[in-house]
Amino acid sequence: MTPINKLVAFILLLLWYAPLEIAHANDNQLLSQAELNELLKEYKLSGVSVAVIDDFNVVYSATAGEKVFGSGDSINQSTAFSTASISKPVTALLAAMLEEQGKLSLDDSVAKYLTRWTLQKEQFPNPEEITFRRLLSHTAGTTQSGFADFYKGDAVPTAIDSLNGVNVPRYDSPISLAFKPGESWSYSGGGYVIVQIALEDLTGKTLPELAEEMLFKPLNMVNTTMYQPDSPLFLQNVASVHHDDLSVIQSGYPICPQIAPSGMWSNALDMATLIIEMQRALNGDDTKVISQAVARNTTQIETLDVVGGWGLGWMRLEAKGNLEWFSHGGSNTGTGGQIMGTMRDGRGIAIFGNGGNPARIPVIETVIATVVEKLDWKKSLPVVKQQIPLKLLNDFEGKYLAGFGETIEISKQNNQLFYQGRLLLWSHIESGELVYLADGEFGVEGYPNRLSLETVSGKKRLKVSRKGSDKVSYFESAPQ
Secondary structure (H helix, E strand, O other): OOHHHHHHHHHHHHHHHOOOOEOOOOHHHOOOHHHHHHHHHHHOOOEEEEEEEEOOEEEEEEEEEEOOOOOOOEOOOOOEEEEEOOHHHHHHHHHHHHHHOOOOOOOOEHHHOOOOOOOOOOOOOOHHHOEHHHHHOOOOOEOOOOOOOEOOOOOOOOHHHHHHOOOOOOOOOOOOEOOOOOOOOOOOHHHHHHHHHHHHHHHOOOHHHHHHHHHHOOOOOOOOEOOOOOOOOOOOOEOOOEOOOOOEOOOOOOEOOOHHHHOEEEOHHHHHHHHHHHHHHHOOOOOOOOOHHHHHHHHOOOEOOOOOOEOOOOEOOOOHHHOOEEEEEEEEOOEEEEEEEEOOOOOEEEEEEOOOHHHHHHHHHHHHHHHHHHOOOOOOOOOOOOOOOHHHHHHHOEEEEOOOOOEEEEEEEOOEEEEEOOOOOOOOOOEEEEEEEEOOEEEOOOOOOEEEEEEEOOEEEEEEEOOOOOOEEEEEEOOO
């Protein structure tokens, strides 16, 4: 190699591993510092970290507020937050990457890899049914939805204690099954703890070590870790968690022995790096560590039951701007955030805040809505401009049961259909129009799925489907 070629190669290497560069959008285009500060004041949130992605690049980033409310210690671009459940898609990525390396199969029973803990017959009569794929998509039927936080000075249980129901608030018995694996969906942080133990037993490394080695270091995510506050390897620049009254919760730094479901710390810019890596992989572009196969595998819809769309780790239920997203939210006591990236075109948002749900959630929702509107991301539904058959309108009318206990009523008004009731488990939208798409299918603004009508044994039901997926679910007719 000539000296010139060596120099070019060296420069390219530096660029490849350089920290994420930000092509800043004009502050007036999205949110100014004054607007962010006003949001914090209005909703009583201590601090926030935001990054926005457009065309596979970070075009806006900002922080506001304080690590400890009233301290004067400002949050900056390097400040990390407890991300809560946003740990889950990272865990799923590690499992999928290990499968790609030939070290496991996602369709294997985790029992094959567990050595420090086992699936007891009493709780798991058919352990071969408890696969990585089901655990990572919350379809294994496992219990233990979420966990309480611990702080310095607490008697912190181990991850195995947690699975056994020992010294963990909320649970006094071992993790078990709520339904037959593969037959429904139920959010289970405990299922992710099983994955954590299996990955550690398989590799001989802790989950924080695996995450550091396989994702965080290669992607130069220097402000992200799965090490906990009681570890000497924990980060130094971190935001404290707060009560709703803006007082700090105990030491301010929650310790989560259940690392896989809720133990990661990060910030908006580092999560933007991960989102872009995923998006480039999905697009077939060059990436550093996440292959197209891994990106597709983890974002592929595994179920539409109950929740309306879930992959491996990634939520597939977002439809902001009528776009298709992979995403995940996080909510531990006094902290949390949201990360989301479009499946195409490289758009995304990462946002974190250190405050309780009443303060944090409206700030997050306001920022996301502002970004989607100001960057003109919203797409129109593919409406068919034709008269909806009168019989179809009449047949659709009725009450239906969503898989999470909600009753949805569909009624006809002026040759249009309208619904009342939540279509998604965690949606705040409770009414709207059903827009005719074609071939008997209807769509809804901000809803990712399509609705059509089926009749089985003389009883009608709504079929829930997603374009590009073979998964279906049903809203059965409500009893008269």
